[in-house]
Amino acid sequence: MAYLLIVDDDADFAESVATVCRAMGHETQIVPKPGEALARVAERRPDAVILDVMFPEDPAAGFQVARDLRKREPHLPILMLTAVNQQFPLGFSHRDIDPKWLPVTDFVEKPVDFEALRDRIARLLTGSGEGGQG
Amino acid sequence: MRGAADSAAPPAPARYRLVPTPEESPAPAAAGVAEEQARVEPLLHANAVWFCRLRWLVVAVLLGVAASGLVPQLPAAAGLRIQPLWPGAAAVLLTGLNVVFTRWTRRAADRGPCGGGSIRAVLWTQIASDLVILTAVIHWLGPDWPAAPFMYLFHIILACLVFSPAESLAVAGLAAGLYGLTIWMGSVGWLPPSSIRLGTPPSPPAPLSVQIWTGLLPMLLIWGVIWYLVSRLATTLRRRELELAQTNRRLAASSEERARHMLETTHQLKAPFAAIHAMTQVLLGDYAGPLPPAAREVVEKISHRCLALSRQIQEMLQLANLRSRAQGTPPRQRLDLASVVREVIGRVEPAARQRRIRLETTLPPTPLTAAPDHLTMLVENLVVNAVTYSREGGTVEVSCTPGAAPGEAARLTVRDQGIGIPADKLPHIFEDYYRTEEAVAHNRASTGLGLAIVRQAARAEGATIEVESTPGRGTIFTVIFPDPCSPAISRPAFSQPDSCTSHGLPPDR
Numbered sequence: 001m002a003y004l005l006i007v008d009d010d011a012d013f014a015e016s017v018a019t020v021c022r023a024m025g026h027e028t029q030i031v032p033k034p035g036e037a038l039a040r041v042a043e044r045r046p047d048a049v050i051l052d053v054m055f056p057e058d059p060a061a062g063f064q065v066a067r068d069l070r071k072r073e074p075h076l077p078i079l080m081l082t083a084v085n086q087q088f089p090l091g092f093s094h095r096d097i098d099p100k101w102l103p104v105t106d107f108v109e110k111p112v113d114f115e116a117l118r119d120r121i122a123r124l125l126t127g128s129g130e131g132g133q134g
Numbered sequence: 135m136r137g138a139a140d141s142a143a144p145p146a147p148a149r150y151r152l153v154p155t156p157e158e159s160p161a162p163a164a165a166g167v168a169e170e171q172a173r174v175e176p177l178l179h180a181n182a183v184w185f186c187r188l189r190w191l192v193v194a195v196l197l198g199v200a201a202s203g204l205v206p207q208l209p210a211a212a213g214l215r216i217q218p219l220w221p222g223a224a225a226v227l228l229t230g231l232n233v234v235f236t237r238w239t240r241r242a243a244d245r246g247p248c249g250g251g252s253i254r255a256v257l258w259t260q261i262a263s264d265l266v267i268l269t270a271v272i273h274w275l276g277p278d279w280p281a282a283p284f285m286y287l288f289h290i291i292l293a294c295l296v297f298s299p300a301e302s303l304a305v306a307g308l309a310a311g312l313y314g315l316t317i318w319m320g321s322v323g324w325l326p327p328s329s330i331r332l333g334t335p336p337s338p339p340a341p342l343s344v345q346i347w348t349g350l351l352p353m354l355l356i357w358g359v360i361w362y363l364v365s366r367l368a369t370t371l372r373r374r375e376l377e378l379a380q381t382n383r384r385l386a387a388s389s390e391e392r393a394r395h396m397l398e399t400t401h402q403l404k405a406p407f408a409a410i411h412a413m414t415q416v417l418l419g420d421y422a423g424p425l426p427p428a429a430r431e432v433v434e435k436i437s438h439r440c441l442a443l444s445r446q447i448q449e450m451l452q453l454a455n456l457r458s459r460a461q462g463t464p465p466r467q468r469l470d471l472a473s474v475v476r477e478v479i480g481r482v483e484p485a486a487r488q489r490r491i492r493l494e495t496t497l498p499p500t501p502l503t504a505a506p507d508h509l510t511m512l513v514e515n516l517v518v519n520a521v522t523y524s525r526e527g528g529t530v531e532v533s534c535t536p537g538a539a540p541g542e543a544a545r546l547t548v549r550d551q552g553i554g555i556p557a558d559k560l561p562h563i564f565e566d567y568y569r570t571e572e573a574v575a576h577n578r579a580s581t582g583l584g585l586a587i588v589r590q591a592a593r594a595e596g597a598t599i600e601v602e603s604t605p606g607r608g609t610i611f612t613v614i615f616p617d618p619c620s621p622a623i624s625r626p627a628f629s630q631p632d633s634c635t636s637h638g639l640p641p642d643r
Contacts, residue, residue, distance in 0.1 A: 012412070016412035023421050112415070
């Protein structure tokens with residue numbers, strides 16, 4: 001059983017993701033504010049972080065959280081939830097994963113296909129994420 | 135977005151060509167002095183060019199007059215005696231000056247807005263030299279041509295049209311000074327009298343006071359009135375033009391603001407749909423307990439509609455992003471079009487396979503400089519469009535080739551055997567939300583935005599799209615990408631490739 005931190009401001013969406021994770025046998029904690037993510041990680045290091053990109057306070061807060069997390073925990077697997085936005089009209093692809101700019105391990109596109117999500121989480125926890133950051 | 139027309143006789147294919155054009159809404163101009171300069175400089179340059187062309191006409195007339203002097207019988211028939219020297223010399227001098235002016239004008243234009251001072255200097259020098267030569271010609275014609283001084287009016291009126299009232303008044307003053315100077319120099323004997331009338335020797339000039347009261351002052355009065363009327367009219371027109379430009383700018387800003395609000399609102403719709411879809415996934419995955427079959431069917435419908443709406447929102451956002459100037463031009467880089475097509479085919483193939491549509495590709499390496507996102511959007515929407523409007527069991531062929539013609543970097547061709555597009559509907563298929571009744575009948579779920587995205591992406595890359603379609607038989611889309619290194623290519627919003635950028639990330643990284 002792994003401990004997963006879900007950083008997402010949308011309570012319904014986060015709870016749905018948490019439900020799937022719990023069904024996979026993992027323990028979850030939901031963090032609604034990006035600013036709280038680092039503190040939660042400091043309290044208890046998760047096995048992986050599932051992180052949204054956009055937050056009401058900052059449309060690109062997810063990027064900064066990923067960079068801050070990576071500085072603190074260089075090997076922490078991060079799964080980013082992405083969608084079409086103003087910076088990425090197509091969402092984004094693996095070629096955008098970059099140690100400085102977008103230091104995540106992998107990403108899943110919204111609307112999330114839960115089969116794909118389960119697959120990505122499983123790969124993340126076994127250390128075979130595509131981005132090679134973890 | 136596309137329609138079919140079934141008929142017994144094999145219809146001829148219809149063709150349509152979409153060439154890249156500048157953005158529909160005008161770019162907001164810079165404010166204040168810079169705006170005025172940006173507006174006026176091209177006009178000044180156009181006028182300088184026009185003056186040069188007009189001068190060749192004057193040169194031709196002077197040469198004609200000089201040539202007629204070589205055959206004395208010709209002017210003699212009209213009671214004139216023309217010595218070819220005067221008009222010939224004026225024509226030669228004007229030719230030399232016009233060659234210099236033409237080159238100077240071109241050089242001033244090459245300097246762009248910074249060359250504004252030079253273009254004004256070019257115009258002033260042109261007018262001043264013209265007035266000097268005109269004064270010489272009027273003197274040569276002699277006092278028997280009282281209408282000759284009216285020729286100064288051409289320059290005064292032209293100056294009113296291109297210069298400010300003060301500058302055009304200065305031109306009128308220069309003309310008056312030159313005309314007055316010849317009268318005075320003639321009256322004191324510094325200029326020999328001249329006449330082109332046959333049989334009469336040049337008469338000595340009238341006393342200076344007579345010439346001033348009967349010749350100079352009435353002429354100046356007429357020039358003054360004409361200057362006042364034309365400069366007033368020109369000022370009014372310029373003010374209206376400025377007001378129009380300002381209104382246009384406000385409208386463009388308002389349109390941009392509205393588009394931005396729409397983008398934000400659309401963006402906010404994404405989160406609820408993502409949440410609704412996630413919750414349907416929870417239910418369908420039995421994470422909240424097993425669902426009765428009837429309930430499962432309902433939730434599946436909700437999930438399906440939710441996905442369709444999400445897709446529509448994504449397409450609206452893509453289109454809005456492509457149109458939004460606030461996003462700037464994404465960095466361009468060297469890409470292989472074949473790789474982009476292969477990626478897209480990989481994504482589209484599962485959906486095509488479900489409908490037994492075969493995707494066939496011919497993809498030799500096709501290097502290209504483009505924004506990766508634009509290219510992906512263009513290819514993906516064309517391939518999805520071809521698959522969507524193909525019949526079950528059909529084939530979609532996608533191929534790319536390096537450009538063969540000059541100025542052409544690459545060609546992409548997407549050919550389907552689908553429902554086709556009637557000729558009269560071809561010009562509309564790239565419009566937002568355009569869908570024919572036949573297209574809706576074939577596929578209800580399509581948003582009608584796919585080809586609008588293709589058009590915007592092609593425009594951003596300066597690409598031309600050719601469509602050839604036969605209703606009931608299929609459609610061929612050919613995208614012709616321009617070569618950015620070709621001097622003949624003018625690309626809207628085009629910038630040189632950013633060789634330092636290794637992927638399609640925003641430049642603020």
